[in-house]
Amino acid sequence: MTAMVRRTAVALLLLGLAAAGALLPPAAAKPRDTLVIGITQFPSTFHPNIDSMLAKTYVLAMTRRPFTAYDKDWALVCMLCTRLPTIENGLAVPEQTADGKPGIAVTYTIRPDATWGDGTPVTTRDVVFTWKVGRHPKTGVSNTEFYRSLYAIDVKDEKTFTLRFDKLTFQYNAINGFQLLPQHLEEARFADPMAYKNRTTFDTDTTNAGLYFGPYRITEVARGAHVVLEPNPTWWGGKPYFRRIVVRVIGNTAALEANLMSGAIDMIAGELGLTIDQAVAFEKRNGARFNIVYKAGLIYEHIDLNLDNPILKDSRVRKALVYALDREAISEKLFAGRQPVAHSSVNPLDWVYADDIPKYPHDPAKAAALLDAAGWTATGKGVRRNKAGDPLTLEIMTTAGNRSRELVQQVLQSQWKRLGIDVRIRNQPARVFFGQTVTQRKFSAMAMFAWISAPEGVPRTILHSDHIPTPENNYAGQNFTGYVNKEMDDLIERIEVELDRKARARLWRRLQVIYADELPAIPLYFRAEPYVLPKWLKGLEPTGHQDVSTLWVERWRAE
């Protein structure tokens, strides 16, 4: 009987394998003219100016070009324009607005060979139409600050135009978010602005060639599954190498790895792929088969401290919390040293970074002394208490299910425990954490998350006292710590309008000194994005900021 059962099992297994094999076409070597990229999210819309989403940015960057972008060296460059306007070259002219405010007129010229995929030239008509859509309150464009500030456009000819802003800031020529819309396709759909977001060609006819003018255009969309891109014949630049790029969406990162190993996808995008700990583990197992590139960038992992908490109001306690941590060891042990420790919110790769600011190396003795001085005395091996007998207990919250953060959280908890600080973990799903707890300042002590910024991004919404969310202002603003400092407010105002780089660098240095000294948040590290690439793929250069690597997709090739 046992032998019969065994024989039957073997026969069934072979039958199953044979059936599976029969379903497959004959094995063929995959041509290198196709690149399959794995990412974890599907774009919620393909309209470039409605809803801000990384998956959409990643895909659209292959099909379109902004006027300006930051390159891999974090320098502002022209992409759709012919020359970057500056005050020095005369293309940007400071002026006064009609009501006497300092403003600026900036002149751009669209590349003469820029043409939509259906052969219609990209012109100033598209510029004016995009501005009209952006300014209209009913269109669903999420961030209209730029369009409000841009109060007029003077059209010189088909290709040249001048933007007039009612503010003069040092970022006067960076119009990275001004993404052109094809007037010849979209104007009719904009007839009813209220219905525009549901009628836009980008979502009703996504494969329309006239929507794209980049090296690739979208030729197929399977909702929730994949997007197919093929070369755009009207692209002005170098001929893209790949005949087809497929962006496949696989929501589970373990499945993403398995798909990579099986050859179903060729690479995992750094911007939307594995977490750093997963990539480090993957590299240990399969590093020989792939190029794994880590790029630390502008994603600032930190712990916001609720400064209304009576314990955290004392800056000595805040400093003790940082001295108690061995952040270098955390980065080394958990992330193989791939994520540099942060000393402030400014990344060392940013030109405004100042190195001579207060830093907090791991120093338990100093932490203990600061806590003693703040009145929190050790009681044997237990939790420190103050004179009233209250324990030094704090709560730390983060997004439940984020493995990297949960790992770090546990190490932090144990390091603080050694100093007699009782830290309790209370995590929440992302939509509760970001939907209410953080945005309405409902975390009692510490909230661990990340900020994403741009090179030389001014932290107005995060550190200015006007941006503290309260019930009165309907929880507007992102100063979740409740940080108030008159000098910081003043620095933010001055940095924004200071055009002289040297003078601005001094202001930035002062901002970082105050931040590091007052510690409204505990800096942890700058998150690294891991790119898992096939050995044969060349030319992909991670940027480390919000302008994604696919903006230079035409340089990617197989070797």
Next chain:
Amino acid sequence: MTRFLATRVAQSVIVLALMSFAIYALIGLMPGDPIDLMISADPKMTPEDAARLRELYGVDKPVVERYANWLMAALGGDLGYSRLYAAPVLDVLLPALGNTLILLGLTLVLSLAIGLPAGVVAALRPYSRTDYAINLFAFAGISVPAFWLGLLLIIVFAVILGVLPAGGTETVGGAGFWDQAKYLVLPVANLTLASVGGHTRYMRAAMMETLRQDYIRTARAKGAGRARVVLGHALRNAMIPVVTIIALQFGYLFSGALITETIFAYPGMGKLIFDSIMGNDFNLALVALLFATLVTLIGNLLADVTYAWLDPRITYR
């Protein structure tokens, strides 16, 4: 029977109406709204932008008012627009529904085709080696976590053997029956292995209970053959509790294949419902959950009809 069916359909409509409000209210009670999610993705968004978008998307109104607006539009045939997929709800839902029906239809057929005979065989020889072997297989299927089994299947058949695709629904540019069929093998195997154990155990228990009944002893005493006793008398009666279980599972499988769909990147209803709830897509979540409710109600109605077919003593008025 006609009266019974009419009553049940009327009851189902009332249940659906109540469920639509309950679902809408529950989603509305969840913290945050779509605009909060937009703010977390774009720190530069100003308070004015947030207020403007709340008004534009209608989330500044009370839940009851929003529900009433949705209901009036739905009665007019407009089920709304999905914010997450920037498309009418039905355009998003129907492809996912089709994918799920194929996946779950195959799974149910395979699971019943394996589980029911296995349960009968185990019940006919209780506590024998065959019974132990079948039970071992059943418990393994029930105990193994679906995500782990899914990854194991991918590693063995896609990574090591390279004979099946790791996920998706079809090869880009290579659509066709056989192409789509090979993409179904692993997710169907995963769901079947997870559900077949339950069916086997239910069938075994029901069959053992039935085989102890007096009428089975009577049938045997009257000289009926083993096959006639088992298939003609016992099986039909043993199926009644099993049909109840299958009917209940129908609704669960419809929306509960989330893990399998996620692991195999299979765009079905489970993943759609999860994403729409997490992404605060009111319209899509509501309609998708109503579909799941409807499927459960239909499953139970079919079960009631099947009872009458299985046991002529059961009549409906």
